[in-house]
Amino acid sequence: MTRPLSVAIAGLGTVGGGVLMMLRDNADIIAARAGRPIAVTAVSARDRNKDRGVPTAGLRWYDDPVALAADPAVDVVVELIGGSEGVALALAEATFAAGKALVTANKALLAVHGAALAASAEERGVALAFEAAVAGGIPVIKALREGLAGNHVSAVAGILNGTCNYILTQMRERGREFAEVLADAQKLGYAEADPSFDIDGIDAAHKLAILAALAFGRPVAFDQVHVEGIRRISAVDIAFANELGYRIKLLGIARQTEAGIEARVHPCMVPQTVPIARVDGVFNAVVAEGDFVGRVMLQGRGAGAGPTASAIVADLIDIARNRFTPVWGASASELSTAPSVPMSSxxxxxxxxxxxxxxxxxxxxxxxxxxxxxxxxxxxxxxxxxxxxxxxxxxxxxxxxxxxxxxxxxxxxxxxxxxxxxxxxxxxxx
Amino acid sequence: MTRPLSVAIAGLGTVGGGVLMMLRDNADIIAARAGRPIAVTAVSARDRNKDRGVPTAGLRWYDDPVALAADPAVDVVVELIGGSEGVALALAEATFAAGKALVTANKALLAVHGAALAASAEERGVALAFEAAVAGGIPVIKALREGLAGNHVSAVAGILNGTCNYILTQMRERGREFAEVLADAQKLGYAEADPSFDIDGIDAAHKLAILAALAFGRPVAFDQVHVEGIRRISAVDIAFANELGYRIKLLGIARQTEAGIEARVHPCMVPQTVPIARVDGVFNAVVAEGDFVGRVMLQGRGAGAGPTASAIVADLIDIARNRFTPVWGASASELSTAPSVPMSSxxxxxxxxxxxxxxxxxxxxxxxxxxxxxxxxxxxxxxxxxxxxxxxxxxxxxxxxxxxxxxxxxxxxxxxxxxxxxxxxxxxxx
Missing domain, CATH: 3.30.70.260 (ACT domain)
Structure with missing residues (x-):
């Protein structure tokens, strides 16, 4: 067996703890499937003494996450800091500059800086893996980028934000108003104290920008995504939708039209009979339509420590096996230049x-x-x-x-x- | 750009024609995603003059499919002959003996000889790819073998035979008896003249054996699968199921139990509210349950020229990119020896x-x-x-x-x- 793959983790919150736990609990099958052990050797997190449910003794501890990239014994950096700028961006750049692979769950970083980061990764011939950035543990990135790679994809759409789907489901099932359900969701931990990122559609738009780039083989273009959230949906709209044979879902939709690519996140009425209408609660789903494969749908848990760790570990296994895929499916020079169309069209x-x-x-x-x-x-x-x-x-x-x-x-x-x-x-x- | 990947296709029926068409129509994106062009250079089929909707001029033509393996200009053989024995098996062995990769849609071959073929492929360090063998274009093999690779999977289940699902759906929607619906399905081309392979559950059992091997990381064990078909389901059962809140589906289910692995194909009553109950008509679906990822479901078209070609081309792109995964997810020596449990338990x-x-x-x-x-x-x-x-x-x-x-x-x-x-x-x- 080859030497272990040495991993550094930046950020030991819920997801980081989940990755440590999965690598420990499932070490046997992970080593078998990766062809070698995968070992976390270095970490960076604010609090060294917090109980994470997994032992962190024996790990090299860095106060500055960016310093992880320079650790000569580290092969891969897992970035779990979040945010499109600041430390996360600096760490990504430092990781590529050191000629190392980066695994990230950071959709904002990819949506905003994905094109530049892909260029950096490509220049060094290293992997930038981000299965965890969209739809949690559901392998949608792999499905689009590899599984459907021979298809011209005409559309990709999905329920990409579990908080919004939970709120809309609760509104429908209990006939309650948005503000009440949001308050409950915050108490239950399904929504953040500042919920804007989720309920205004920004999180879903980051994910849609990533899916659209993969589906259409073109550079990620977050600023071209039309974004609306669910604040204005009222119980009366949910009742009317029901009467008209629809369900209201916050969807991210990217579609190839004659004029170019349309990408949008907003509440939609979808017929009650289509499969995506039945995906309720915190679940996510992604539908892709390919010219040969037809319509394929994937669904599952889109967030949480377990599903996100599952996606990150899958990326680490790919890297351990040297299974390499260009960031957006093809090298930068081969990407499409299909124009975006504005929402007004x-x-x-x-x-x-x-x-x-x-x-x-x-x-x-x-x-x-x-x-x-x-x-x-x-x-x-x-x-x-x-x-x-x-x-x-x-x-x-x-x-x-x-x-x-x-x-x-x-x-x-x-x-x-x-x-x-x-x-x-x-x-x-x- | 590297030199083209040179492909030989054995069997130019509907699926073989679909592969030729996809490689021609989508040559641009396939080359970009594969990092080099993928070119069919040699073929073998019974009738040289049949119109397949795609030009076959300029291809090296072999009467004996097994001879494709020895063509020095061929890198990969695509086996679309079918059947677990005879020519398909001889071609697979000859391909590995020649140190070449094999792509196949042949579930019977893999279910019956998968362990021995994996050993041959592993010995030569070549790929044995079979995305098309289960659930058509839905990337379930990739999802299980790579996407969920870090998980201990506790169960995998699916609607794996579109003919049976179509018949059961028609029986329910139209309140008709099995024999009438089967006769119609035969007229429409959804069922074979000799339908036994589908309706007696054998096709689904081949696919389940493959999924179970991947899910539990153990050698394929078709002879341990309990198989029953749908012949005995009557319109009255469908009506009772409806009354009891169930749908009748032919499912393949493999589950880790305390005593060992249970693998079975038979008609099931599933609650109308679970997602798989809503997968109707010729569609397939696969659900996998992992210890970290939770439950993931994939659904789409499980058969037909387009979806099957999509899966085969995805495998070819993996091979062109040198993305290598051991046949059953890990090398033979690392596979589990978990025992099977008999249906009587x-x-x-x-x-x-x-x-x-x-x-x-x-x-x-x-x-x-x-x-x-x-x-x-x-x-x-x-x-x-x-x-x-x-x-x-x-x-x-x-x-x-x-x-x-x-x-x-x-x-x-x-x-x-x-x-x-x-x-x-x-x-x-x-």
Missing amino acids: HVGPYYMRLMVVDRPGVIADVTAVLRDLGISLESMLQRGRSPGEAVPVVLVTHETKESAMREAVERIGRLPTVMEEPTLIRIETE | HVGPYYMRLMVVDRPGVIADVTAVLRDLGISLESMLQRGRSPGEAVPVVLVTHETKESAMREAVERIGRLPTVMEEPTLIRIETE
């Missing part, structure tokens, strides 16, 4: 929910705006009656261009009988 | 459907047998009444040992008021 059916004063003539005003913009309606629903007060009205459109819908939202929002800014949810039927 | 709840003469005392006789064998009932259902004629009666048991259930089936089948052999369907609640 998106075309699809829309759900628009208004709160209007319940009195004659209101619907006529609203539908006149739609007529003027050439937007055609598939259906209209109104719930309850309370003359002179606010009632919800739902309009479902046929295929419409996003720019026209935005204009409609603005004009309708200005009508004196419309009480608040209309809520717009895109309908995804494919 | 299986424990679980059971559904038993009887056709009995509708007259007093019948149920008392049946339940006396169960009492004598220590089998406890969870529920009993009876449909319709027609005094003096046959009516169905369904018994659902609590956890029971298979050996006791078999004895019960035999004794109950001998009762004069029971009109035909009872139908037994195992209930899977996990």
